[in-house]
Amino acid sequence: MSESEQDRVIGRYGFDEIAANHLEAWPNSYPERDYVTHFEIPEFTCLCPRSGFPDFATIIVDYVPDKQVVELKSLKLYINAYRNRQISHEASTNAILDDLVALLSPRWMRVVGDFTVRGNIKTVITTEYANPEYHGPRPELKRFLPAIG
Amino acid sequence: MSESEQDRVIGRYGFDEIAANHLEAWPNSYPERDYVTHFEIPEFTCLCPRSGFPDFATIIVDYVPDKQVVELKSLKLYINAYRNRQISHEASTNAILDDLVALLSPRWMRVVGDFTVRGNIKTVITTEYANPEYHGPRPELKRFLPAIG
Amino acid sequence: MSESEQDRVIGRYGFDEIAANHLEAWPNSYPERDYVTHFEIPEFTCLCPRSGFPDFATIIVDYVPDKQVVELKSLKLYINAYRNRQISHEASTNAILDDLVALLSPRWMRVVGDFTVRGNIKTVITTEYANPEYHGPRPELKRFLPAIG
Amino acid sequence: MSESEQDRVIGRYGFDEIAANHLEAWPNSYPERDYVTHFEIPEFTCLCPRSGFPDFATIIVDYVPDKQVVELKSLKLYINAYRNRQISHEASTNAILDDLVALLSPRWMRVVGDFTVRGNIKTVITTEYANPEYHGPRPELKRFLPAIG
Amino acid sequence: MSESEQDRVIGRYGFDEIAANHLEAWPNSYPERDYVTHFEIPEFTCLCPRSGFPDFATIIVDYVPDKQVVELKSLKLYINAYRNRQISHEASTNAILDDLVALLSPRWMRVVGDFTVRGNIKTVITTEYANPEYHGPRPELKRFLPAIG
Amino acid sequence: MSESEQDRVIGRYGFDEIAANHLEAWPNSYPERDYVTHFEIPEFTCLCPRSGFPDFATIIVDYVPDKQVVELKSLKLYINAYRNRQISHEASTNAILDDLVALLSPRWMRVVGDFTVRGNIKTVITTEYANPEYHGPRPELKRFLPAIG
Amino acid sequence: MSESEQDRVIGRYGFDEIAANHLEAWPNSYPERDYVTHFEIPEFTCLCPRSGFPDFATIIVDYVPDKQVVELKSLKLYINAYRNRQISHEASTNAILDDLVALLSPRWMRVVGDFTVRGNIKTVITTEYANPEYHGPRPELKRFLPAIG
Amino acid sequence: MSESEQDRVIGRYGFDEIAANHLEAWPNSYPERDYVTHFEIPEFTCLCPRSGFPDFATIIVDYVPDKQVVELKSLKLYINAYRNRQISHEASTNAILDDLVALLSPRWMRVVGDFTVRGNIKTVITTEYANPEYHGPRPELKRFLPAIG
Amino acid sequence: MSESEQDRVIGRYGFDEIAANHLEAWPNSYPERDYVTHFEIPEFTCLCPRSGFPDFATIIVDYVPDKQVVELKSLKLYINAYRNRQISHEASTNAILDDLVALLSPRWMRVVGDFTVRGNIKTVITTEYANPEYHGPRPELKRFLPAIG
Amino acid sequence: MSESEQDRVIGRYGFDEIAANHLEAWPNSYPERDYVTHFEIPEFTCLCPRSGFPDFATIIVDYVPDKQVVELKSLKLYINAYRNRQISHEASTNAILDDLVALLSPRWMRVVGDFTVRGNIKTVITTEYANPEYHGPRPELKRFLPAIG
Ligand SMILES: [Ca+2]
Ligand SMILES: [Ca+2]
Ligand SMILES: [Ca+2]
Numbered sequence A, B, C, D, E, F, G, H, I, J: 001m002s003e004s005e006q007d008r009v010i011g012r013y014g015f016d017e018i019a020a021n022h023l024e025a026w027p028n029s030y031p032e033r034d035y036v037t038h039f040e041i042p043e044f045t046c047l048c049p050r051s052g053f054p055d056f057a058t059i060i061v062d063y064v065p066d067k068q069v070v071e072l073k074s075l076k077l078y079i080n081a082y083r084n085r086q087i088s089h090e091a092s093t094n095a096i097l098d099d100l101v102a103l104l105s106p107r108w109m110r111v112v113g114d115f116t117v118r119g120n121i122k123t124v125i126t127t128e129y130a131n132p133e134y135h136g137p138r139p140e141l142k143r144f145l146p147a148i149g
């Protein structure tokens, strides 16, 4: 492949930031309310555990924070870190839920992994956590994805 | 019909894989949670039981696994195997539910067969199974299909 | 209007089939389940009872069969037969419900008549029947129609 | 402005029909059922009470008739009559509800006024009436409007 | 079919208007310009010449008037008159072109018949007339544009 | 119709501004370039010359200014002034072109009137002016593009 | 797989009609005009020449007939006959062009094979024939337009 | 940057109106009904508290007024005033709720801040207030936003 | 407005980066080809020259680089710098063209300013530069295409 | 991160196939025609040359083959191989063109890299090659068309 001189002057700080990252929590400024934060992260990619071929997904997180909220840049770098991991659709979606629940102890959280088609089959994984004492809103997932076809 | 030499060098391993396939179950890595797996399989085709003419559908499966999940490649080949069967819309949709419930004993499962128009009428079949002891999420089917017209 | 010779060689079997048709019921192969059949019939037309001008609609039927299902070709011809009838929006939608309930004794049925604009007003009629002993799914009508404009 | 001779030969019967109109009720042919009639009326316009500048809306009516249904032509002319009235978004939407409830004594009715943007803000008013003894369907408003942007 | 008393009080003036109609031309108020008029007529229906079963189409007309324009109500009634004719897709589209060219002697005209699916095949017929001396715009067929938003 | 006290406190300055308005031209700051200005004005309404019933349209203007550009507020008020005029689709679209060409002497201009359906027929009028010495861009009519996403 | 008794009563006439079919030509009623016929055939399926796994496509045909037009039912059955053939994307699209040109000797024809994704890659093949003496319209490939509304 | 003379003649009244504005309440003309007012305000912008870079959002407000409604122009100017504030997604959405609840004492209110993507992540904040004695409609948020991609 | 402690810890580096920025050019690695770079920048905002109220636009740039390409981060900061400028729609779109042409001396460039509605009128400005010796592609403005599906 | 035993049994053959792959050419079965092959490859990802952070794009290839066509599986693996390369938008798009032209010596080819937003700016690169003796179709870039319905 032909490549220009310019493109050989490459930087590596992105690799370093992803490797050094830890999910970070910040104090919730509005703990008195059960408000919902919804994230859509369309650039998730990982590797198939069986083959090593790439998989792609949009990750959607909805949660009601308790004492803490997730810091956005650390969440982005956390997602970036899946790029070179071999992990199944079910495992990555559930692992994101596990990791965010462990960090934040939210009142309620749902994670959706909306994966692209493999072997003519599209897969979407939805997994949810709730503090047993929580009775606030659990908004339906309105917008799974555009329709096939 | 004219055809090039190249196209005559045909392979048959797809036929063999479809014929030899059995639906396969794998252990569920997250049995402690009632999470939902959603599949969309847009390339279903079978034959009309009355005429033998082809029918086309998107099959949509939602389920909450218990001890086992379905292996994706075996599901694809299972769907491929309907291509030469003569079977009605109701029968194919219910048979897919029967076969997956028999394999997986899921907590809950719904199968939708979203067929293309025949005789100016579009048909969608929705059929569902639930373990009587299951009380977790049964997500509404959000995205039946794009609107006519 | 100019017309070619070819187009004068006309056939009449469609008229005969529509005139001779009766809605026909077939046995339900899966009576043990409360599954839902959804039909969309976009080519309904009838005549306005006040003027005789044509009306157009999409008819949408959802039902849970009990012992019988409707045969599709007879349903198509039944719908065709409205072409020359003068009947209001409410009357046609309710009449289709009456006729299908009388034929099938379903567990539950809903008929929607989604008519095109007349006098700058779009009308959609929704009417429903349920056997009092039925407690299964009554799926919400997801997809009324595309938005105006 | 230049104008052709033809366009000067103007008629006035529309003005007369709008001025003479009264909302008209007809007997409900299916009073034994709680069926829903849905209207969309995209060509509503009135005048801002503060300035006199034009406002535009789509009016959406859903109702379950009791003994009477509204006659469509009289409804169209009733809507036309708002063209020269100065009335707020809240007042017009609630007034349409009041007038139709007074005419029809429906079992249930909802009126939505979906107005176009003014001052960078889009406003939608939703107002509802129910006979206290009514326990039938109150269909959710599926299709508020197309998304911004 | 059950029917209410009300729906038996039927009117016939629509039949009479359609039967008595002739396509009507009016003077073009702007003959000095080559401007384009585009019509979309989504409620065309006729009968298949081979079977008598109904066909449905949207008819689209674009033309550059010369001395005359078509009167809209007479065009609507002309289109209504196809409802009971047995005529092929090609013949109806070309006949509409012939009739409008004969009436108007336009500088340029194109008629499209955009028919619904029959036998799994959708058909669109496009046919065009131009006065040999005409050198003005012949706009490509594309839907002009949805309204803002 | 019931109405609150508040809504009776009405203002009239909008009427006055519309009545007093004249289309206004401003100097073009970039006369050395053939750049295109595109306007979409979705809230046009006038009255049918035959009946007095309301008509609705989106007006689309594209032009290449020469020495002057149109002032936007005066254009809005000019469009508002059609609300009480009885004028045909062809006449209003061509009149807007005439008036803007008279005001601005542009290098090139096109006006489109995209009217809502009347009598089941949608009408779009396209009319164009060019200075004979102009040889710059005449962009095809297409909606520029939705924002990303 | 479980199957009801009813679904075992299968018919075979579709197989027979497909096997016996020959593409059939009819006289063109409007040979004096260069009009365009556009077909969309969304239910094409064949088998991959390398593996035997199914492929799916929409076939789009545009042509300007000369003396003959293709009969629609024979075209549908011709397309059905690809279901059990092993043939590449390029070969099937070009073969359809070859066969229709051989049958009809059209003035101009274009065939598009718009295949679904395989190996994460979507493929669309476009191939065209023109009689060297033909100078009429060769419409660009674009979806004609959605219906109004 | 080059700039014309005209563009240097700038006005400042917008700055003054925004600076002088206070959210203003008006009496609710229909306090006897629990009706819902829905606002969409697509042109919200503020500054990131960490960096000072701009953020963009659509703000969506739904509320059931009690004795008072918010005056629209004062709401627009209130939203304009965020342009130069450094404030987080959570803080701005909750602050709008706080300020409107303090002004209006509504029966129920929900505010959504639908922010554009930052660091590949889209964020939507939903926060809600209800008077404990309120038992009327709390309409689901139907239309969060268009889908990614 | 209520605000949490956390949100008071604000940073200013964004202000500094925007203030210090200069548009920056990099060498074009592929000067031997006339390739086209297309940018969409949906988060442009400036201030109205007459009032000081905010305006919003998507800026779209297409260009064929010669010896240099624009560095993306400096382009983003350049666009950010319009936030506090009072400038008209025509002036900002033409100024962006002027500044980029001065920086890059491209073979061809087009800038579009697609502004949101003001006074019920949407405005889109399109302005273009070409080196007189350039004869390569000048792609029509159309949104490239949505992703598959 | 929690992970199940199952997900630790990982395979590596995908890595090996990507590493060993070479773009492969096959004979063109229809060299006598200038037909167009269009590919859409939505799962392209590489790494930013400046930072190492991931970039995402859809790659679109259109070409008219001469003696050879590209083998699809080798094209997929070639695209996969960009996952760990640090390369700019311009360089990757032009490199794909260079590599495919070197392999196939096509009559004409165009490659588009449609990248996701970075720093609020979306970038699309379009680059093209033509054999100087080629005079056949060079289809404009437009998405072919959605399937019917
Ligand atoms: Ca906070
Ligand atoms: Ca599609
Ligand atoms: Ca697992």
Ligand SMILES: [Ca+2]
Binding pocket: B088, B090, B091, C027, C028, C029, C030, G004, G006, G007
């Ligand atoms: Ca059955």
Ligand SMILES: [Ca+2]
Binding pocket: C149, D146, E146, E147, E148, E149
């Ligand atoms: Ca719209």
Ligand SMILES: [Ca+2]
Binding pocket: C088, C090, C091, D027, D028, D029, D030, E004, E006
């Ligand atoms: Ca009635």
Ligand SMILES: [Ca+2]
Binding pocket: D148, D149, F146, F147, F148, F149, H146
């Ligand atoms: Ca959008």
Ligand SMILES: [Ca+2]
Binding pocket: D004, D006, D007, E027, E028, E029, E030, F088, F090, F091
């Ligand atoms: Ca006229």
Ligand SMILES: [Ca+2]
Binding pocket: F027, F028, F029, F030, H004, H006, H007, I088, I090, I091
């Ligand atoms: Ca200026």
Ligand SMILES: [Ca+2]
Binding pocket: C004, C006, C007, E088, E090, E091, G027, G028, G029, G030
């Ligand atoms: Ca014919």
Ligand SMILES: [Ca+2]
Binding pocket: C146, C149, G146, G147, G148, G149
């Ligand atoms: Ca539409």
Ligand SMILES: [Ca+2]
Binding pocket: D088, D090, D091, F004, F006, F007, H027, H028, H029, H030
């Ligand atoms: Ca009020």
Ligand SMILES: [Ca+2]
Binding pocket: A146, H148, H149, I146, I147, I148, I149
């Ligand atoms: Ca998309």
Ligand SMILES: [Ca+2]
Binding pocket: A004, A006, A007, I027, I028, I029, I030, J088, J090, J091
């Ligand atoms: Ca470069």
Ligand SMILES: [Ca+2]
Binding pocket: B004, B006, B007, G088, G090, G091, J027, J028, J029, J030
């Ligand atoms: Ca080949």
Ligand SMILES: [Ca+2]
Binding pocket: B146, B147, B148, B149, J149
């Ligand atoms: Ca559609």
